[in-house]
Amino acid sequence: MSDKRTDYISWDEYFMGVAKMSALRSKDPNTQVGACIVSNDNKILSMGYNGLPRGCSDDEFPWAREGAPLDNKYMYTAHSELNAILNYRGGSLDNAKMYVTLFPCNECAKAIIQAGIKTIVYDCDKYADTASVIASKRMLNAAGVRYYQYQRTEREITITL
Ligand SMILES: O=c1ccn([C@H]2C[C@H](O)[C@@H](COP(=O)(O)O)O2)c(=O)[nH]1
Numbered sequence: 001m002s003d004k005r006t007d008y009i010s011w012d013e014y015f016m017g018v019a020k021m022s023a024l025r026s027k028d029p030n031t032q033v034g035a036c037i038v039s040n041d042n043k044i045l046s047m048g049y050n051g052l053p054r055g056c057s058d059d060e061f062p063w064a065r066e067g068a069p070l071d072n073k074y075m076y077t078a079h080s081e082l083n084a085i086l087n088y089r090g091g092s093l094d095n096a097k098m099y100v101t102l103f104p105c106n107e108c109a110k111a112i113i114q115a116g117i118k119t120i121v122y123d124c125d126k127y128a129d130t131a132s133v134i135a136s137k138r139m140l141n142a143a144g145v146r147y148y149q150y151q152r153t154e155r156e157i158t159i160t161l
């Protein structure tokens with residue numbers, strides 16, 4: 001009889017866990033988003049989280065949600081999905097899968113489609129009623145990108161760092 005552990009995490013828990021861990025790097029006070037791109041043979045290819053572009057100080061640019069366009073975060077934040085795509089230093093992302101903690105917006109959907117990613121596994125869809133997410137789903141459907149919601153297992157993991 002084998003002594004193999006049986007309570008190891010599943011692939012989905014592993015990759016969504018990595019996406020959630022990446023999100024912890026975000027400085028956004030309201031919504032932290034993490035993404036993890038995975039190959040067909042379950043290799044992690046890249047990761048990303050929402051944050052300011054290189055050279056743009058986290059302390060100098062605004063994090064507010066409200067106010068004039070130049071005084072809130074939306075003009076400046078690079079989204080986690082785009083960062084994960086841009087962080088990839090290998091060849092092609094054709095047929096890869098993306099695990100992401102928030103459903104991708106329309107701009108990220110464009111980048112995902114153009115990168116050749118074919119599957120999205122998302123956790124939260126809190127902006128489902130917005131034009132951005134409706135447009136995103138319309139483009140993903142047209143482009144044949146499959147997406148489905150991560151099924152939470154409610155497993156809790158404590159990591160001492
Ligand atoms: O596809 C997406 C959509 C949004 N984000 C980031 C951009 C912002 O930093 C937050 C959203 O902030 P709210 O305060 O919830 O409006 O999420 C992303 O990374 N990817």
Ligand SMILES: [Zn+2]
Pocket residue numbers: 079080081104105106107108109
């Ligand atoms: Zn986006």
